[in-house]
Amino acid sequence: MPIRHGGSARRAAKTAGALLLATGGLVAVTGQPAAAMLDYVTPTSVAWTDARQPTRSFSASDDTVPVGTWEADGGKHTARAYFTFDLTPYRGQRVVSARAITGETKVDDCDKPREIELWRTDPPTGAPTWNTAPTAREKVADVGYPNLPCGSSFIGVMITEAVRQAVADGRDQLTLMARIAGDHETNKHYSRQIKSVGISLDHNTPPNVPDQLTVEGMACDSPLTIRTTRPTLRAVASDPDVNENGSHDRVAATFAWWPVDRPAERTEATLDGLPSPARYPYQLPEGKLTHGNTYAFSVRASDQYDSSDWSPECRFTVDVVAPPAPTVSSTDYPERGDWTGGPGIPGSFTFTADADDLAGFSYSETGSATHFVPVDASGRSATVSHAPNNDGVRQLFVQSVDRAGNFSEGTFYMFFVRPNAPTISDDDPEAPAGTPRRLTFTPNMPNVVEYTYRLNDGEEITVRADADGTARVTITPEVPDVYFLYVRSRTADGLLSGEAWIALWVE
Structure with a gap:
């Protein structure tokens, strides 16, 4: 089972790494890169077998198992140990490194070298015995290290390829067998008692697919029209991994954009990694977009080892041409006509512009707030009810506004408001x-x-x-x-x- 974010097993892994580093020739467990997660995986089952008792299976005693040969009860005993690990938490992940960690609790003869081997076997169908032991497939490591002192409490050996291949093959379990090498397995001077094997596993989950894509601050949940040829694209990139310090991975974001009718003109740009999660802004360079064309962009995230899938594409059309200025008409307050109405008395005003992409009209009376009215069903006009705020010569300032937010030149509409104060x-x-x-x-x-x-x-x-x-x-x-x-x-x-x-x- 994996243990994360502290605990005795994690401390054991770190201590093992530190001690192994001190002895030379090994890589320490501590100091993992920011990307990826470090787990200390303990076995789901531990058993050992005895050649003298070939139909029995034995459990670890005080987390210790024998390997090799010893004499007891008037006869020779030869043992092998089996450790099975659950790999299901690591499906679809990258195994960055894996290190088997054990230690010696008893050595028969320190004058003899350490000759422990680790083998990958088939998963056991039940409690293994000498007669029903799972088939050994390949040796994955020699636990030798002559520079380590006899009876070393911590011994580690890299088994990255074995774990990586098991995960890549989609196996749910990995079973390791510990034994003494070759003919020395039956020589009692080479026997040991060792701690249950654990695995210090550095693994990486690919970043999440970026989301919250926007163009000029507008969400990509509907077709967009923008009024600039240098829009700022944004997306949020994140990564599910958290390292042993509680920090998230750093993720980089790659933006890709292209004209929708010319996908071969795809351009990509990668922004430096930031701690996850991060919102990335990217402004397209000058001269790449032109008026009237529709473009798409997509984003993917990358950590030190892997990349996410590309996000769903976001489309937008560039419109940098202002609509025509509107015409304004009113029968209640005719332009430069008779003195009519009065302050506070509403009249109807109709705004019209000959454009295919109108969103509406912006209007204001001199000295008053600006209002917006959307186009009606015709797509080219809108009628508002407006009450002058004063008598005398009044003026409306009206502009057409297209769907990109471009404003036309303004139209000034002058009308005369009759005084109606008592x-x-x-x-x-x-x-x-x-x-x-x-x-x-x-x-x-x-x-x-x-x-x-x-x-x-x-x-x-x-x-x-x-x-x-x-x-x-x-x-x-x-x-x-x-x-x-x-x-x-x-x-x-x-x-x-x-x-x-x-x-x-x-x-």
């Missing part, structure tokens, strides 16, 4: 402070039913209009000063007039 009459212009002062409001628009007024910045007061549309109110300024009174009328349809005001001099 007239204010001061019936007591000489009234001193502290005495009532009568005021009359007279409408300048039809069907006025009420007025709203305020004195200076005071509270607004609403009064009903008489049948003829007029209204009379009384105020009483308490101290001598100049007072300003503001008033607006409202029709039965809810239309507000412009605002009228008057200065009241109070002696």
